[in-house]
Amino acid sequence: MTKEMNLEERFQNYVDEENKIEPKDWMPEKYRQTLIRQISQHGHSEVVGMLPEANWITRAPSLRRKIALLAKVQDEAGHGLYLYSAAETLGADRQDLVGDLLSGKAKYSSIFNYPTPTWADMGAIGWLVDGAAIANQVMLCRTSYGPYARAMVRICKEESFHQRQGYEITMTLAKGTEAQKKLAQDALNRWWWPSIMMFGPTDDNSPNSAQSMKWKIKRKSNDELRQEFIDKTVPQAEYLGLTIPDPDLKWNEETGHYDFGAINWDEFYNVIKGNGKCNKQRLDARNKAHNEGEWVREAANAYAEKQAQRKKDETHAA
Amino acid sequence: MSTKDNWKIWEVFIRSRNGLNHKHVGSLHAPDAEMAVKNARDVYTRRSEGISIWVVPSDAVTASSPDESEPLFTPADDKVYRHPTFYEIPDEIGHM
Numbered sequence: 001m002t003k004e005m006n007l008e009e010r011f012q013n014y015v016d017e018e019n020k021i022e023p024k025d026w027m028p029e030k031y032r033q034t035l036i037r038q039i040s041q042h043g044h045s046e047v048v049g050m051l052p053e054a055n056w057i058t059r060a061p062s063l064r065r066k067i068a069l070l071a072k073v074q075d076e077a078g079h080g081l082y083l084y085s086a087a088e089t090l091g092a093d094r095q096d097l098v099g100d101l102l103s104g105k106a107k108y109s110s111i112f113n114y115p116t117p118t119w120a121d122m123g124a125i126g127w128l129v130d131g132a133a134i135a136n137q138v139m140l141c142r143t144s145y146g147p148y149a150r151a152m153v154r155i156c157k158e159e160s161f162h163q164r165q166g167y168e169i170t171m172t173l174a175k176g177t178e179a180q181k182k183l184a185q186d187a188l189n190r191w192w193w194p195s196i197m198m199f200g201p202t203d204d205n206s207p208n209s210a211q212s213m214k215w216k217i218k219r220k221s222n223d224e225l226r227q228e229f230i231d232k233t234v235p236q237a238e239y240l241g242l243t244i245p246d247p248d249l250k251w252n253e254e255t256g257h258y259d260f261g262a263i264n265w266d267e268f269y270n271v272i273k274g275n276g277k278c279n280k281q282r283l284d285a286r287n288k289a290h291n292e293g294e295w296v297r298e299a300a301n302a303y304a305e306k307q308a309q310r311k312k313d314e315t316h317a318a
Numbered sequence: 319m320s321t322k323d324n325w326k327i328w329e330v331f332i333r334s335r336n337g338l339n340h341k342h343v344g345s346l347h348a349p350d351a352e353m354a355v356k357n358a359r360d361v362y363t364r365r366s367e368g369i370s371i372w373v374v375p376s377d378a379v380t381a382s383s384p385d386e387s388e389p390l391f392t393p394a395d396d397k398v399y400r401h402p403t404f405y406e407i408p409d410e411i412g413h414m
Contacts, residue, residue: 025384074364081361085345088327094347151344158365301324304349 015216020146023089031215034208035145036092038217043083044101044108048282050076052116053125061119068165069122075158082151089147102287110268111194113276120173120180120187126166128188128195128233134159135229136199144216167236174240181241188237189245196260197268199226205265230258327376328354330361332368340372348373 008028014021021027050073057073060066084094100106111129116122137159140152173184200206200222212218220228230249237244248261271279325347331340343362348354354373362368382390398404407414 022384024381078361078364081346082344088345154344300349300353304324304353307350
């Protein structure tokens with residue numbers, strides 16, 4: 001027990017000195033579990049995050065928009081893979097992780113349980129949802145676990161393209177006809193609140209945050225990140241001539257930040273519980289894709305086994 | 319038939335430009351080496367990050383233990399005489 005205590009103290013000192021923890025380093029079991037949960041949820045969010053946008057690939061209004069959206073969705077798949085790999089360095093099993101997503105046991109970001117009924121949603125997702133994700137991920141580039149931090153650096157580099165293409169879509173609509181402008185405003189109206197909920201519960205309602213901050217898994221609190229995102233996004237909306245759907249939103253000269261209205265946390269928890277508009281649809285789509293890929297995985301396995309066997313036979317013969 | 323898949327983990331190394339070393343970039347899953355290279359191309363070189371890929375089964379990597387890093391690496395710290403600046407050469411000699 002004393003030895004364990006000493007190890008934990010040593011670990012904390014090591015983290016406090018801004019060292020990165022690597023896969024084979026000793027770490028508290030709770031640190032490992034927290035990271036596996038967080039990284040795999042993050043990975044699931046990337047994977048499920050493909051669905052709301054994939055919805056529009058075939059209906060993109062131009063080839064330019066279509067190739068960009070296709071590339072973005074492909075990036076999300078890649079990001080999911082980077083993250084699953086990072087989780088595996090902690091001893092998690094890929095099939096278990098994927099299994100937990102498919103069975104509904106694992107969580108992913110609730111934002112992806114909202115529907116994308118119009119093209120303007122592609123703009124709003126890139127601009128707001130990816131914008132919020134970037135705020136979180138830029139912070140995670142400095143997270144204490146090495147493989148997670150490195151995956152984040154890679155992801156952040158790619159993520160900036162996502163946000164810019166989203167903003168460009170929204171801008172094109174906002175500067176277009178009255179009907180297009182309305183479409184952009186309607187998307188902003190629907191995505192604004194869910195986007196600022198992406199940062200999670202307020203600090204006083206986020207029981208695990210303190211430990212994560214202490215271990216430097218997180219470097220900024222939910223509320224800090226949320227404020228950062230709002231401060232950055234309000235001028236971007238003003239530039240477009242769009243109105244953020246929050247009557248209480250106003251610049252506070254004293255704090256140097258925007259004040260904003262009360263967040264509807266009932267909605268947040270309700271979607272987490274599975275009652276969002278698309279929770280079922282998203283899980284069904286993932287399961288369908290997984291099941292339909294079964295024969296590919298089987299074929300790849302059979303081929304690999306055959307090749308391995310052939311190699312063995314050749315060595316025996318020789 | 320294989321029910322549980324036998325996709326191994328592979329470590330991926332990319333040579334970014336001609337003349338540079340292959341550098342470790344991450345890992346991925348694949349059933350065999352050939353598929354690992356194909357997957358690595360999709361996962362790690364979507365933006366012209368490389369001109370050559372190596373894949374190595376993760377279980378083929380033997381790593382030094384972090385606990386041993388002190389005895390392994392600190393002895394080099396006090397051997398300044400292994401560096402050129404340890405030796406004094408007169409300015410007249412020029413660059414050496």
